[in-house]
Amino acid sequence: MSHSSNAPIPPSSPKPRSRRTPATPPPEPAPAPVPTSADVARLAGVSRATVSYVLNNAEAVRISEPTRRKVREAAEELGYVPHAAARSLRAGHTRIVLLPTSHVPVGPLYSAFLNELQWALRRLDYTVVQYGSLGLTGDEAARAWAELRPVAVISLGEVSLSAHNVATLKRAGARAVITLGPVGVPGAHALVMDQAEVGARAAAHLVERGRNRIGVIVPEEDGLELFSAPRLAGARSVPGARTQVLPMAYTEESAAELAGRWRSLGLDAVFAYNDEYAMLLMRALQDEGLDVPGDVAVMGADDLLIGRLLRPRLSTVQIELPTGDHLASLVDRAVREPSEITGRHDLMSATAVRREST
Known part of the structure; x- marks a missing residue:
């Protein structure tokens, strides 16, 4: 007779674990030497x-x-990239051209002009630095710009500079301070773009067409006063023109609201801030049943191609701007020989172009 054993069964010995030497990661490649x-x-x-x-x-x-x-x-x-700081020390100045940028769009014509200017400066081996200057006073802007030690500053007029501000920039190494706008600044090179001529050409054209009760569209958007204020002043300066300021935002709703009360205004013509505002309002006037140009003559500015594709084709003010290459060469000359570029340089001409809307 067999008896089962009640003795505990000893646990089996654990199998020895194989000890692997962890793989050594391959050495990282040495960084490539910096080219000289x-x-x-x-x-x-x-x-x-x-x-x-x-x-x-x-x-x-x-x-x-x-x-x-x-x-x-x-x-x-x-x-290989040259060391900018070392190069600046050797040359005694940087190659930075500071372009304080407007915080609002000024239209396709001027946007294309500024883009062309930046490309032209780059071809001349300048580094263009855009600087947002929203809300800065002249003194604040001049100090902020001077910290970057630019060799030149091209002020578009968004910030009102004084002779003191120009001196601050020049003490910081700016060899040229260039203003683009309706007026010059003492100590700076004045490249004048007289926007008043645009308004004067538009209003004179409308008066010649027998329309002297002229509404002038002034954008409600902030920041466009640099262009809209002198254009309004130019329109007001034309003998025989009776102008009325008409604020309008660049929206269909604002244009429709203005068109809806047009008959009560007693106006027979409108000069819009630019072609884009003119086209927006013209469509709204037509939606209200007003005939263009029978009831309202419509005039724009900037001579955009799309204005010629409308029916009726949009009358406008054609603006001749200098090429970016021309302005870049002026900046370069002002940097190299500041005494060569002096006084006021008129950069813009304006011509009224009659089409079907007037």
């Missing part, structure tokens, strides 16, 4: 001095265009 001007010189087959002259845009040394191209291509291939 000597590397650029070797690749281009020129001296380091030549590299310096080319990349610093030195004008006192004559270097052929093929050599300049070789140096720039070698620098690009190696990823």
Whole structure:
């Protein structure tokens, strides 16, 4: 007779774990050495001095265009970037052109002009820095701009500068302070864009067409006074023109509200701030059953292409602006030889263009 054993069964011994040596991660590749001007010189087959002259845009040394191209291509291939601070110390100034930007759009015509100017300055080896100056006074703006040590400042007129502000910028190293606007500033180079002429041309055209009760559209959007105020003043200056200020926002609702009460205003013409406001209002007037130009002659400004595609085609004021290349060359001359660019330079001309809406 067999008897089962009640003795406890000893636990089985654990299997020994295999001990693996953790894999050693592969060493990280050493960072690539930062390319130097000597590397650029070797690749281009020129001296380091030549590299310096080319990349610093030195004008006192004559270097052929093929050599300049070789140096720039070698620098690009190696990823070599000149040290801005070191370059500024050698030259005694930066290559920064400060462009305080408007916080509101001024229309396609001026936006295209400013874009072209920036590209042209870049081709001249300047670094364009846009600076939002919303809410700054002249003194605050001048101090803030001066901290960046720009070689030139192009003020669009958003901030009203004084002779004291110009002196602050020049003490900080700005070799040229350039104002674009209706008036000049003592100590600065004045590149005048007289917006009053736009309003005067528009109102004179309407008066010649027998329309002297003229509504002048003034945008309700903040920040456009730099353009709208002188255009209104220009329209008011025309003999025989009886003008009435008409605030309007750039919305369908605002245009519809104005068109809805047009018959009560006793006006036979309208000069809008620009073509975009004119087109918006013209459509609203037509929706109210008013005939353009029979009941209301409509005049815009800036001569945008889309105005010619409307029916009736939009009469406008054609504005001739300088090319970005021309203005960039003026900035460059003002930086290199400040005494050469003096006084007032008129940059804009305006011509009324009659089409079907008047």
